[in-house]
Amino acid sequence: MRSGSVDALPRPGQTWAGWRRAAGTLWGVLQHDRFAFAGICIYALFVLIALSGDIFAQLVYGARPALTVGFVAAFFVALIGTSVGIIAGYYGGWLDAVLMRLADVAFGIPYLPFVIVLVAFLGPSLWNIVLTMALLLWKDTARVVRAQVLTLRERGFVEAARVLGSSPRRLMLVHLAPNVLPIALLYGSLAVGWAILTEASVSFLGFGDPARISWGYMLQDAYISQALSGGAYNWFIPPGVCIMLVVMAGYFISRGYEELLFPRLRRR
């Protein structure tokens, strides 16, 4: 679906002065930024965008499903994973055994094939993709949170809270949950990347929501329209770069978290 309204969108200037200014900026980034690489990527992206306004419109439009899926799925993954992890770790016993068996099953189900099958039969909508991801991806968070709860449970302050007569609900909500929150967020931010990649893959394979243009859909469009053989790099490079940058942003956020979480790393 080629949008007709793209001419209204502003185009970056392509004059010689513009190029020089951009090169100067790039050089500055390279010199001062530790992650200059990301800078180059962004720059390359805008150069490519400049080459095709039509694709620019789709790119902007395609960001919405990617980010929606990413954040909504990550939220549910973190929520389910954390709850399961806390409950399994706190109560132990048969409840723990059952929940962890469930996690094993979720682990044994091949993730992307399952999403494809489920989405294909539930109907190709964004929310079905989110649903299937939440159904399968909670397991990693749950395991890590559970392990964390098991060590927290032995800590003095949890023991003391029990001696003070805290109810299980209070123990889990007031004492355990805030202390596993950082690690849940860490896994949540990783899940953002996962969800975006999954949505892109599903769309690329043709099981995406046909009502929405997403980056994955754009790539599929390029692929079946023979963009590869035609050498139309400006058609399929930008969406991929967008996905890559957003996923990388997720990684960097989680790495930043990790450094806050485990200050030991900071010394390196």
Next chain:
Amino acid sequence: MARPGPMTRAPAEAAAANGPLVAAEAVQKYFPLRRGLFARRAPGEYLRGVDGVSFAIPRGSSLGIAGESGCGKTTLARLLLRLITPTAGRILFEGVDLSTLDGPALLAFRRRAQLMVQNPYEAINPRFTMEQALAEPLVIHGIGTREDRLDRVIAALAQVNLRPADAFLDKYPHQLSGGQLQRVGLARALMVDPIFLAADEPVSMLDVSVRAGVLNLMKAIARARHLTTMYISHDLSLVRYVCETTMIMYLGTVAELGPTEAVLASPKHPYTQLLLAAAPVPDPGRPLPEITAPEQVPTPIGPGIGCPFQDRCPQVMPVCRTVPPPLVFVGPKHEAACHLYGPH
């Protein structure tokens, strides 16, 4: 510190008011060793944490429990506070069996019995300020109004010599030293006005120079409030400083029990003798003594026949191999579980 009114006691408890505050009757706690989900366990496949322990703590007295790591002293403390329940035997608190407590009765027990944990750096929830940590017991038990809780917290801080109290209210645990945190731990335990306080190695992770401060505070508060205390330590010199009565544990059993001075001055059980001989003393004139006990790693796993100390005992007799020794009196209020003093 502002105290709530005297607690109302049920008639049954009033009857027990003259008896010991805490009494353990043949308490056992076995932990199953981890096996496969459906595998059957042989009789020896348990870890005998506490293995048939009986004693009583009279009201207002202090009991010290000493022994090597793994002897079951921490398990015993957790049993007395009903963090875990015994495999067999009974624990009576004011004459009431702890395992029968439930709901409101259990909550009432939680106001009477409190704990000081070992590691000061883990004693307070890292996400709580000192004010939150100290107010939590009040919130749980609905003590005081929202307004006067702050006053109570400030009073509690002052009581454990954290002055000026205002300076500590908004601090997080990582901003305090180990000694200060352990004082907060003590203050928190006292917020609900308990009558029984168990302390599990409360100073073992503190620096030598600040240990005395915490110990002195505990002693002073226990005396002022007529607290019944139980103090767990692997360090006999600390037990001697704090406790009137001493109990030596070995592999989940009571080896010796008696007035602290009697136990330390004339130890009767060979294990107590071994501990005392091996303990270092700050006396350069006393070289390291010779020890004749065989080297043997004690293990709490296995069927456990006879005296638990038999493999390391220099005075072992044939009877020790088959019959577990009962506690017998070896002096006034002084008991030892050893066949040397028995009828054999």
Next chain:
Amino acid sequence: MLLVLWVVATLLFLIFRLMPGNPLAAYIDPNFTADQQQALIHEFGLDLPLWQQYLIFLRASAAGSMGQSFFYHAPVAQLVWEALPNTLILVLGAVIIAFLIGAPAGAFLAWKRGTAVETAGISLALAVRAAPEFWVGMILLAVFSFSLRWFPTSGTASPGAQYASLWRQLTSPDFLRHLALPLLTLVLYLQGLPLLLMRSNMLDVMEEEFIVMARMKGLPEGRILLRHAARNALLPVVTAFALVVGYSLQGYVVVENVFSWPGLGRLLVKAVAAKDYPLAQGAFLLIAALAIFMNLAADLFYTWLDPRVSYAKR
């Protein structure tokens, strides 16, 4: 393990059977009479009660026959067994190469910590890891196949190629040329995990007491790195083998489709697209079995590497 497989199979059965719409819709010619439709439904056992269908399904799955494909008019078992070797070659080859490249590269980056080489290396590894693998595949296709014409664009063999044996096929230059790009795509996708894991493990292990001890012993630095640090750091990386196998599933389904590689992933996508549920079911079950089996293999390998973990304890 079998339990997991059974749960997966059951889940799958329920999903397919409880879906709205007639699964035969795509297969049944609108011109068929009602009787003909009924006969077909009967042929596929769709008129039986659900529990009977389930029992038949279980028995058939256990026996290895998974019914008849609506779309290909061929036994599902035959179709998936034909696709399996192609997938195995691709996945195993990629996972092994990814580890062989990723782990040493990670150790190298750990050794270079704090330098520009490390920053650049990590950024690059992360970027490749974050890029959607089908997109990487598309770029490779566009550059190396369409523009430079170094590699073929799809399939496993040039038209007309015939081989006397599987081994002949695998070692033929034609096959390897077909394999190169999909393999490279998958390797690029998979290398990130072993690389990053190895690096952070190395950094952790280097702080451990026994490394300090080795220094105190006056052992040469190279020996400390290789014999003590690297071997210990490798252990969790091997555990991650299972994880990587899991990721590879995500990867190969997509990569197979980009390169029209006739493996299980492509078969699954085709079957789902054609609503050919016996085939989709069969392909999915085999993929699941493969994943579970590889997890188990990773476990066993780990046990062999680390004497502290015996399989019984896990």
Next chain:
Amino acid sequence: MALLALEDLRVEYRTARGTSGAVDGVTLEVREGEVLGLVGESGCGKTTLGRAIIRVLPRNARIAGGKIVFDGVDLAALPEAEMNRYRWRSIAMVPQAAMDSLDPVYRLGDQFTEVLTVTGALTRTDARRRSLDLCDLVGLDRRRLVALALRPRLLLADEPVTALDVVVQHRILKMLRTLTAELSLSVILVTHDISVVAQTCDRMAVMYAGNIVETVPTPDVFPRPRHPYTMGLQNSFPNLLAPQETLIPIEGVPPDLLHPPPGCRFAPRCPFAIDRCLVERPALRELEPGRWAACHRAEEAGALRIQSQEAERWRVPVP
């Protein structure tokens, strides 16, 4: 003659908040065949000092000055390759966490002989025989004995008995004494437990906040401490044999080594601090032969000792 002499040794840690002098000008001697007890509380720099001697420090730490003279050679000035010749052959170390100091993926015996063969000192067979000999000598505990495999002349024992039960602790201390006699070994025993030092060591060095505050023969330190910190330690330490009525804590906390006080580092907690203590750092002085202390009022030690028994004096107002 001294086997090891530290002269004004300084070790710095670079941290995110600045540079901290964990070891700040330590002067110390270890003689042939003696056991020196290095006593101090957590964070006083005793472990760092031990690791500096063998030059195995964390990445963010470095020797910032001073000398480590071992057998006439300044180790601090040696290149890394040369230093390897001293490690283990001449100076061995028993680290704090003995269990963690073994590589978990190799068998004990292999790790044990590794060092012997890698350094080129012995063949594999000889190495195995040597290890068995040593085990026979003391009859236990291979993993601690790894340290002695090459007959070193100096052993650094970093809290070797901390967290052990008293009976095991006793056995290891006993073994240490036997070994020093039989192998004419010098030992630096790092510990926080004065009692252990009393019964095991010939001399004792007390460390506080990166400084050595007192060095004296062990029999002398208990009746006659010369530094207020040592006096305070004795007051706060329970004695199993002679129960004190009350123990007296040292109030306050050790200084932040990123911003140490300008004068004596103990002054903020010291009941006897005078104005001079707050501005001028006391040097470690030899008061009598073999008896060193870093205190401006060391000459008055006799009088201070008596006052130090009064609990009230130690109640320093909290700043």
